Amino acid sequence: MDKELLTQEVLRLKAERQAVILAHSYQLPEVQEVADFVGDSLGLAREAERTPAKVIVFAGVHFMAETAAILNPDKTVLLPDLEAGCSLADSLRPEDVLAWKAAHPEGIVVAYVNTRAEVKALADVCVTSANAVEVVARLPQDRPILFVPDMFLGAHVARVTGRRLHLFPGECHVHAGIREEHLKALLETHPGAEFLIHPECGCGSGCLYLKPDAKMLSTEGMVRYARRAEAREFVVATEVGILHRLAKEAPGKTFVPVKPDAVCEYMKRITLEKVYLSLKEMRYAVGVPEEVAGRARRALEAMVAVG
Ligand code: 13P
Ligand code: SF4
Known part of the structure; x- marks a missing residue:
């Protein structure tokens, strides 16, 4: 099935199952596009509690689906690929x-x-x-x-x-690989840009030493900041899936990844086809024993x- 047909099928099945799709901002663009809500870990946890839907397809990684299942024991939480873990x-x-x-x-x-x-x-x-x-x-x-x-x-x-x-x-492993030297190179080539840095990054306080006005933000914090900031150009230190979301939510602004190969292979295991199969076959349910x-x-x- 091509991407357009898969998208239509996902939307049809989603309505038929009365399901919602919740996606993390590191998901592939086509997965973000079929989601009812795209956000960070906190936003996704809140949305999983808020939604009246009985079926949640979680386009993210295992601990996020598990969190949704813990908070909503009466809902069915599906993770399209159980190998979507987290180092x-x-x-x-x-x-x-x-x-x-x-x-x-x-x-x-x-x-x-x-x-x-x-x-x-x-x-x-x-x-x-x-x-x-x-x-x-x-x-x-x-x-x-x-x-x-x-x-x-x-x-x-x-x-x-x-x-x-x-x-x-x-x-x-993705964020730890973002080091001071990556930042240093961009400071020279993009002197007028604002720097948005996820606090999991390996450059740690070294980022602030190099760029004292850098903003240390969660993924959702980056989206919010970029929307309202005066600046037109931003250097972004986190997983590159966020760039799709940033471009969409802050149109006309430019986003430069600090490390273009900062890709989480676990997040990318969730493809549009797996979302489709998840809805079609109601797989894979994530549950946590009540005692835990x-x-x-x-x-x-x-x-x-x-x-
Ligand atoms: P947030 O989206 O909560 O900032 O988390 C980043 C992350 O690494 C999730 O796996
Ligand atoms: Fe885990 Fe991937 Fe997030 Fe890193 S980027 S914390 S490996 S889910």
């Missing part, structure tokens, strides 16, 4: 968190949503890149805090909040309630 979520095991908790019985565990359900079940609160600063700033001052699993995001949160955080040495989901839900609800 960051896979870097941390529940045992790692348990070991820290054993050494710090009074400690607080903050888990980035890019974690498996079993890790969320051990956390006190979840965060996304959009609300991590706000959530951590509100935590009690007198207790040790473990931030898992992304060390670059954790270091950014520690810097902004002034809080001392225990960091797990995890990273996203119940504990993970508390940490996620604590997050969704903030901001």
